[in-house]
Amino acid sequence: MAQTDTRTRILDAAERLFAERGFSGTSVRAVTEAAGANLAAVGYHFGSKADLMAAVGRRVIEPITAAQGAALDRLLDGVPEPSVAELVEAFARPLFDDESESGGESGSESGSGGEAGSARRSRLIVAILVDPAEEMHGWMGAAEEAVQDRYLAAFTRALPGITPEELVFRTRGILAVMAVDRIGGRTQPPAAGEANRRWALTFLAAAMSAPPTGPAR
Amino acid sequence: MAQTDTRTRILDAAERLFAERGFSGTSVRAVTEAAGANLAAVGYHFGSKADLMAAVGRRVIEPITAAQGAALDRLLDGVPEPSVAELVEAFARPLFDDESESGGESGSESGSGGEAGSARRSRLIVAILVDPAEEMHGWMGAAEEAVQDRYLAAFTRALPGITPEELVFRTRGILAVMAVDRIGGRTQPPAAGEANRRWALTFLAAAMSAPPTGPAR
DNA sequence: GCCTCATTCAAACGTTCGTTTCAAACGATC
DNA sequence: GATCGTTTGAAACGAACGTTTGAATGAGGC
Numbered sequence: 001m002a003q004t005d006t007r008t009r010i011l012d013a014a015e016r017l018f019a020e021r022g023f024s025g026t027s028v029r030a031v032t033e034a035a036g037a038n039l040a041a042v043g044y045h046f047g048s049k050a051d052l053m054a055a056v057g058r059r060v061i062e063p064i065t066a067a068q069g070a071a072l073d074r075l076l077d078g079v080p081e082p083s084v085a086e087l088v089e090a091f092a093r094p095l096f097d098d099e100s101e102s103g104g105e106s107g108s109e110s111g112s113g114g115e116a117g118s119a120r121r122s123r124l125i126v127a128i129l130v131d132p133a134e135e136m137h138g139w140m141g142a143a144e145e146a147v148q149d150r151y152l153a154a155f156t157r158a159l160p161g162i163t164p165e166e167l168v169f170r171t172r173g174i175l176a177v178m179a180v181d182r183i184g185g186r187t188q189p190p191a192a193g194e195a196n197r198r199w200a201l202t203f204l205a206a207a208m209s210a211p212p213t214g215p216a217r
Numbered sequence: 218m219a220q221t222d223t224r225t226r227i228l229d230a231a232e233r234l235f236a237e238r239g240f241s242g243t244s245v246r247a248v249t250e251a252a253g254a255n256l257a258a259v260g261y262h263f264g265s266k267a268d269l270m271a272a273v274g275r276r277v278i279e280p281i282t283a284a285q286g287a288a289l290d291r292l293l294d295g296v297p298e299p300s301v302a303e304l305v306e307a308f309a310r311p312l313f314d315d316e317s318e319s320g321g322e323s324g325s326e327s328g329s330g331g332e333a334g335s336a337r338r339s340r341l342i343v344a345i346l347v348d349p350a351e352e353m354h355g356w357m358g359a360a361e362e363a364v365q366d367r368y369l370a371a372f373t374r375a376l377p378g379i380t381p382e383e384l385v386f387r388t389r390g391i392l393a394v395m396a397v398d399r400i401g402g403r404t405q406p407p408a409a410g411e412a413n414r415r416w417a418l419t420f421l422a423a424a425m426s427a428p429p430t431g432p433a434r
Numbered sequence: 435g436c437c438t439c440a441t442t443c444a445a446a447c448g449t450t451c452g453t454t455t456c457a458a459a460c461g462a463t464c
Numbered sequence: 465g466a467t468c469g470t471t472t473g474a475a476a477c478g479a480a481c482g483t484t485t486g487a488a489t490g491a492g493g494c
Contacts, residue, residue, distance in 0.1 A: 006441080022349045024241035028482060038443055043483060045441095129400050130347040132239045169416045172397045180386065180393040183346050198430050199386045206427030213419040216411070223471080245452060255473055260453060262471090 007045045009035040014056045019124035023053060023133035054139035060124050061144060067094035069147045072154065084158050085205040088174065091151050092204060095178055096197045097121050122193075126179045155208065162212045170208050177204055224262045226252040231273045236341035240270060240350035271356035277341050278361060284311035286364045289371065301375050302422040305391065308368050309421060312395055313414045314338045339410075343396045372425065379429045387425050394421055 004012075013035035017026045028049050032039050046052040071090035075082045082090075097120070128137050148171065155167055162170070177200055221229075230252035234243045245266050249256050263269040288307035292299045299307075314337070345354050365388065372384055379387070394417055 020349060022239065022241060024239060025349055027480075029480085038441095039482095040444090040484080041442070049482065126347075127349070130343075130396055132237060132242055132344070165412070166416050166419075169397060169413065170420055172400045173394050173417075173420050175400050176393050176395075176397040177390050178393075179347055179396055180389045183389045183392050194433070195382070196386065198433065199383050200390075202383075202427050202430040203387055203390050203424045207420045207424035210419050210423030213415050216415065244450075246450085255471095256452095257454080257474090258472070266452065 006035070006037050006041055010037055010041060010045060010052070011056055011059060014052055015060065015124055016120055018053060018056060018136075019120055019127045022127060022131045023049075023136045028052075050135040050138075053135050056124070057128055057137075057139055060121055061128075061140070064094045064121075064125070065144050065147050069150070072147070072150055076154070081157060082154065084155070084209045085201075087151065087154055087158060088205045088208055089201055092174055092178075092201060093197070095122060095125055095175075096200075097193050122178060123182070126182055129175055130179060130182075159208070166213055170210075173207060174204050177207075223252070223254050223258055227254055227258060227262060227269070228273055228276060231269055232277065232341055233337055235270060235273060235353075236337055236344045239344060239348045240353045245269075267352040267355075270352050273341070274345055274354075274356055277338055278345075278357065281311045281338075281342070282361050282364050286367070289364070289367055293371070298374060299371065301372070301426045302418075304368065304371050304375060305422045305425055306418055309391055309395075309418060310414070312339060312342055312392075313417075314410055339395060340399070343399055346392055347396055347399075376425070383430060387427075390424060391421050394424075 010031060014026070014031045017031055017034060020026075021030075028042050029039055031052070032041060035041075042049065042052055046055055068091055071094065072087075075086055075090050128140075131137070152164075152167060152171055155171065156162075156164065159167065180200065181196055227248060231243070231248045234248055234251060237243075238247075245259050246256055248269070249258060252258075259266065259269055263272055285308055288311065289304075292303055292307050345357075348354070369381075369384060369388055372388065373379075373381065376384065397417065398413055
């Protein structure tokens with residue numbers, strides 16, 4: 001066979017199926033069948049279905065979190081006070097699928113190729129964000145929170161006058177907008193990823209830059 | 218009326234559980250137990266789990282769609298060219314839970330500690346929007362699409378210069394932002410519904426009013 | 435050859451799932 | 465009180481689920 005590793009094939013299949021059907025909607029049997037592996041291979045390589053999801057999630061999220069942190073470093077290194085649009089782009093761009101993934105400066109990542117499977121990454125992120133199953137996001141660690149806190153601080157400096165609570169709301173709004181192509185698929189198929197990404201950046205830059213919400217009227 | 222109808226109790230319990238755990242994550246047994254009804258009651262009153270979900274969804278969505286349509290009627294009746302902020306508010310406000318609407322359905326579940334009364338409707342809407350299970354949204358009909366098309370036309374008039382495709386994206390962005398309080402619950406509990414709603418309207422009015430995205434640079 | 439180790443395999447474990455069955459209880463009408 | 469249609473009850477159905485078991489398989493070192 002000389003195919004890819006069974007473990008990797010399972011990770012790839014699970015990444016796609018968890019993104020498409022959610023945690024509860026994906027069976028271990030469906031994963032192993034799609035991967036061309038035996039049912040027991042999940043237990044052997046990962047331990048349990050929840051552990052498989054954690055492995056899938058970490059493989060996707062870790063380079064994204066690293067890219068978000070590196071982009072913020074680069075931004076703060078250039079100018080002391082980056083614009084809102086720059087912050088939005090630095091935060092959101094790694095969340096989208098890279099049609100032309102070049103970057104990768106910090107050599108820590110790379111490692112295992114990571115080829116193929118674009119356009120699936122952002123779908124898994126959205127699934128992680130919105131899936132009600134605890135196993136879908138319970139594995140996330142402090143690294144993700146840390147980089148989000150750093151962006152929150154940067155947005156706070158770029159947007160004085162916005163209360164911290166509203167800023168938290170808006171930062172979560174960035175993530176929520178990632179789910180846009182999961183919504184209302186009945187009318188028409190989601191546009192190409194490239195156009196979606198540029199529209200989202202426009203949408204989010206304007207939203208983040210909105211004047212503060214006044215008190216209840 | 219010793220207590221509410223079995224059929225209604227099942228609808229209430231299903232509305233809460235489908236919103237909290239999604240379609241695949243909610244068992245018929247969990248619904249009937251929460252409703253204090255027999256397992257077979259779902260089959261008798263609704264036919265199947267998918268039919269139950271359709272009944273739950275229609276009960277929630279229909280008045281919202283009607284309110285969205287009525288709000289647009291009212292708006293277009295007053296001024297021929299409503300502003301973007303007015304359109305956003307007319308479209309989005311019915312999607313949020315009405316704090317003022319005390320429909321008197323607070324007695325569904327007694328034991329839950331939190332304020333279970335409202336804040337469930339918008340959660341179900343979000344669950345319907347993002348749940349990957351076909352049964353979660355497959356029941357939606359032409360009425361919902363029709364009102365969304367009417368808003369799309371109104372936004373098109375209010376925002377000349379935005380391509381129809383980008384406008385579709387932004388309109389879906391309105392719905393996506395509804396999912397914001399489902400995201401990142403680790404940092405802090407979701408804010409009160411009232412503040413969330415006002416922040417969302419600010420966020421969305423600015424986002425919808427953004428200048429058109431230029432061609433790829 | 436033999437042994438060791440990691441991996442794969444078919445099969446089975448017990449549990450939970452959605453659904454169905456059929457008898458019992460209920461309320462209204464005669 | 466008997467009868468009818470409607471609703472509820474306990475129990476069971478087969479299928480699918482996550483997980484575990486223990487025997488095959490194969491490569492590498494002796």
